Amino acid sequence: MGLATFLWHYSPSQALCILALVLFGLSALWHILQVIKFRQKFFIPFVLGTIFQVIGYIGRLGCIHDLDSLNYYMVQSLFVLLAPIFYAVSIYSLLGKIVQYVGAEDQSPIRPTRITCIFVIGDIISFLMQSTGGGMMASSTDKADLGSNIILIGLVIQLIFFFFFIFLTIVFHRRTRDWGVKESEGDWKRLLKVLEISSVLIFVRSIYRVAEYAQGFSGYLISHEIYLYVFDALMMLAVQLLFNLVHPGTVFYEGKKETKDIEMAKVYKTKSKYTTRQ
Numbered sequence: 601m602g603l604a605t606f607l608w609h610y611s612p613s614q615a616l617c618i619l620a621l622v623l624f625g626l627s628a629l630w631h632i633l634q635v636i637k638f639r640q641k642f643f644i645p646f647v648l649g650t651i652f653q654v655i656g657y658i659g660r661l662g663c664i665h666d667l668d669s670l671n672y673y674m675v676q677s678l679f680v681l682l683a684p685i686f687y688a689v690s691i692y693s694l695l696g697k698i699v700q701y702v703g704a705e706d707q708s709p710i711r712p713t714r715i716t717c718i719f720v721i722g723d724i725i726s727f728l729m730q731s732t733g734g735g736m737m738a739s740s741t742d743k744a745d746l747g748s749n750i751i752l753i754g755l756v757i758q759l760i761f762f763f764f765f766i767f768l769t770i771v772f773h774r775r776t777r778d779w780g781v782k783e784s785e786g787d788w789k790r791l792l793k794v795l796e797i798s799s800v801l802i803f804v805r806s807i808y809r810v811a812e813y814a815q816g817f818s819g820y821l822i823s824h825e826i827y828l829y830v831f832d833a834l835m836m837l838a839v840q841l842l843f844n845l846v847h848p849g850t851v852f853y854e855g856k857k858e859t860k861d862i863e864m865a866k867v868y869k870t871k872s873k874y875t876t877r878q
Contacts (some may be wrong), residue, residue: 604667609823614664616825620833621657627840628654638849642693649686650840656680670738678734680832681751681809684802685727687839688762691802692719694795694848695769701788701852707775709768722761729754744817752813759806766799787851794846801835808832 628650635647659675666672696712699705705712729750736747773792808831812821821827 603670606817607670607673608663608667609818610825612660612664612667612825614661616829617657617660617664620829620837621654621661623837624650624653624657624833624840627837627844630844631840634844634847634849638847638853640849640852642697643690643848645686646690646843649683649690652679652683652686653836653840656683674734674738677737678731681734682727682730684805684836684839685723685730685758687798687802687836688723688758688765689716689720691795691798692716692723692765694791695765695772697848697852698788698792698795699772702776704772704776708772715768719761719765722757726754726758726761729757748813748816752810755806755810755813759803759810762799762803762806766796766803769796769799787846790846791848791851794842798839798842801839805832805835 628647631647631650635643656676656679659672659677659679662672663669663676693716696715699708699712699715708715710718733747733750733752733754736743736750738747769792773796808821808827812819812827815821
């Protein structure tokens, strides 16, 4: 069977691939329409991530019809692998925007203007290493192991940065809760919860990917297709759908300015009460 015996340890499911392609495609289309409607430029990288997923599963569908194709294999492997990096760029920016929106800059361990900069640097390093490793794997089967190891290092870097981002988010959430912000009402609270849930899902997915590449091409995880769909496809689809349902544009677009002013009045009122008690 030639190259297929090296690339695949199972016969990929066409039904699961088509299902994933349709669901990711519908979510991506929804995100494209939302980013056009709400004009939230910081969320464009997230939309690119959704498009990467679609391209990845198109490549996987091509693999099913030609298991010997290295090109199809690399498309499905790299685009699905790299998509969450683009999610992360927008998610990092989102936390900074929430901090500024609430007016709680002094409650964030890192200034909102620096959050995106610091964590995107980690994303760029991770992206370069993963894409470089993928390029080496595509150029020659002799370099497959080296390329896989470089991807693994990139994934570990991504995992470390995301761990600290989750920690930063939790610290901010706890401080604002004690501060009295929890007493106010607003869509931004749901958005913060979606950010936290999505971050955990991406973090778990990253752990799976690190374990997969650490085991190598003959490892248990890469040899069983179900893990790809459970720990990658399902979790990343959940991230996309969560932001479809609770989109940042519903909070930050210009039409909400008046609502925000009312919201901030409540927030500062509760802050004053809390400060007085101290």
